[in-house]
Amino acid sequence: MARIVLAGNLRLYTEGVTELELESGSIRSLIRELRRRYPDIPEDIEDELAISIDGVLHQDDWFAKIGPDSEVHLLPRIAGG
């Protein structure tokens, strides 16, 4: 099971839970599973996130693979200048 860590304000949708374990194969399936468990999470939440999978940063990458031993961090989207 992948270890999922929720940073920033995501914990407000999950009643304070900031770490969980989830079965998932991709970023898209991860978001779907999270929303299934915590329906308060907005549908377009992925638009506001950057997702680190084992230290590699992804943005807008539905099908990025999440392995069974992956460590995944959900962060706010990263902008630049």
Added chain:
Amino acid sequence: MAAAVEKIFDDTVTDRETRDKTLKWVGTRAPRPDGVDKVTGRAKFGADTYLPNMLHGKVLRSPHAHARIRSIDMSKALALPGVKAAVNRDDFPDHPEGAVQPAGEMVIDYRDMTRNIMAREKALYEGHAVAAVAAVNERVARQALSLIEVDYEILPHVIDVEEAMKPGAPLVREDLITEGVEPAPEEPSNIAKRVEFGHGDLDVGFARADVIIERSFKTQPVHQGYIEPHACLASFSEDGQAELWCSTQGHYVARGHCARLLQMDVSKLRVTCSEIGGGFGGKTVVYLEPVALALSRKACQPVKMVMTREEVFRASGPTSGASMDVRIGATKDGRITAGEAILKFQAGAFAGSPVPAAAMCAFAPYDLENVRTIGFDVLSNRPKVAAYRAPGAPLGEYAVESVVDELAKNLAIDPLEFRLKNAAKEGSDSSYGPKFGPIGCVETLETAQKHDHYLSTLKPGQGRGVASGYWFNIGGQTSATLNLCEDGSVALVVGTPDVGGSRASLAMMAAESLGIELDKVRPLIGDTSALGYNMLTGGSRVTFAGGIAVHGAAVDMINQLRERAAATWDVPIDDVEWHGGQAVAVNGYKDQEGPMGMLDIAKDMAKSGGPIVGRCSTNAQGAGPSFGCHIVDVDVDKETGKVSVARYTVIQDAGKAVHPSYVEGQYQGGAVQGIGWALNEEYIYDKNGKVENAGFLDYRVPVCSDVPMIDTVIVEVPNPTHPYGVRGVGETPLVPPLAAISNAVENALDIRFTELPMSPPRVLAAIESAG
């Protein structure tokens, strides 16, 4: 098929020298392909295009920092001979709250954006656009503006971030409830959002500390300071198709914003980016463009709009001013046990300051067990902030690196040694969560320790300061095309505006990947019709993501070239490889056929299967962060309070410097912007919320005589996700200077400044009160 293409970046070869020996172009200081046009004045920037029948557009701007707009009467302006069109809030449809769509890099709320480009219910800052006209020349346009009658109800205003947070402060939005607080507040306020990051247990961490230092910091907003004001030329046809030329960091992004604001199909709008005279994040958003398009649509004539310098200061987005509290505890042998930061950033008239990024990376150079940062995004009656080079990070790290320096001094540990004891490394948990991959934090610190600058003796009265810096960098959607011309030369088409030499780097990577001469590759920046989507130039992404796309296009082209050679020789494709810019037969067919170079294949491509085009469209992921360390020596004139920079060295990890001169240029430019931010730059407001220094005379950016040579050291810890090991470098250089200079001043005067800028009046007052 891909196996027969040489792997460019061989990460099994850990010896950089050996690996670099095989590179012909990447890593050299090749001539810049767009250089001659820039040194002769031929290159066309945003205001350099003229069209027949062109009109001049001008914007009427609010003279008030905060006012309800009761009515706008444009009838007299429209009646003036020579005025062809006028627009105001009635000409832009409203957008629902939270109509958020990923565009560019930042999350965009179109409800806010439509109000920013043209005020609706209220004017929210001095300079806010209220109406616009297009006329046959500038003089008539100016006259027309004076004939527009606006009925304002002036409201109390608020500028400072802490004033804006106080209960009872004038509300920029009457219905704003703070996001990120549970339970949600009942009363509206100017606090748009609260964010929190961190891990571990602060109480445990601080309890273990032998020393705890706590400081509060205050900074003023500063502008990106690009020398070229915003400029565009819009041309609408009667059938609803339109062309737009503009100075922008992202023409695909501008296209998306304008299409949405004008409610037209994206494909009906073609945007060409001009050369861009500086952006630094400030040209990632639109101001004039949708207005020019709206005017052009009404007039059915081209409309040119250019901001004056005054308008740039009054109406385009600076970065946040901030109030910050930082508390850090350490053991007496120099190990940080806990770090906490509370950051309050001005967002300006609409939500969206870079406080989340600041909160995430304020402590990024350190491997900490217990860390927490809280950020507040606060509205005030100022232009909406726009990105400025590593948005948020310079502020967060100014505060943290200042306190780190004080801790080191308090514990009598060398500041670089202190940082090394706590440095983030590959495998450490970053302060914002994920584990770091390969990074150069330790390398930059160790390089600094051994550098001649750090080892040299200071002159009497001088002070020395150091600071670390960090930026995540990003990847993003990027497309590139390589078109083979019939004479074997190659046109490279990319979609990212070139702010500082990226055409050179991208052409070099293309030539390297193809194995051909650099002067056979001509790089061009296509308009929005030429390629698939390209995210904007920013986030230090172009050499990284552009390089991935260019390399991908080269690999695609190579495979087609191999196919043509194989077909021409009647040899199986698996027995054809590509080496040194040529197709060569291998295995059993070695020495029987070929080789065939680009020209050999190109001259017959019509007959062998048609045009050969290498393409790659990708959404690049895995951008590698860039760490930096700056060393600065200052002199302080105790009679005038003037701080002068005597020596400056930038040390930063580039992963792989494709063109070292342009990497050095990024390091030097960011450092000098930081010198300006630290020592002189700030917006000065009068009691009515109007900017008093809206020009380059009194908004004092560094000039040539203010600064010494800026020495640079390029550290290279390759990024494994890029074919050449590239990390973005453009933003990190602005992150360390604020603290490095502040630490140097402290070293010279034994006075710790916690307010920026450290301008002569402030320094003098502090010296005098210190006795």
Added chain:
Amino acid sequence: MAKKHITTTINGDPTEFLCDTEQTLLDVLRDELRLTGSKEGCASGDCGACSVTLDGRLVCACLVLAAEIEGHEVTTIEGMAVGDQLHPLQQKFLDHAALQCGVCTPGFLVAAKALLDRNANPTETEVRYWLAGNLCRCTGYDKIVRAVLDTAAVMRG
């Protein structure tokens, strides 16, 4: 009010144009003559992006009224290269990567040439103070100063 008719010499070429009294030399160079190499960065003489020479003297074109140049000589960035031969300053700017976005570059080149026309052997300090009227936000000035010093050395032979 009728436009003024001005006769002048620009980059060695006899030139005539019509202008309003309030138009600056910069407005006319760009909007009437389409010599867009000189740039408007501030319109108040603070950034130097519109640097030109007027009878050999370095000025900001935004501070000169177009009507004032009747009978005078102006040189702009467009007059710096001769045919396809770049001026040594232009070549050295390229060699030293003394430009990033390039918008301030025409102003710096005109200003630097004005310096070297007067002083063939400037010190680093003299270069920095002479160029203090030209703002650059991209480069931090380092490579610009190196390019000018190198050009001076090369031109001295």
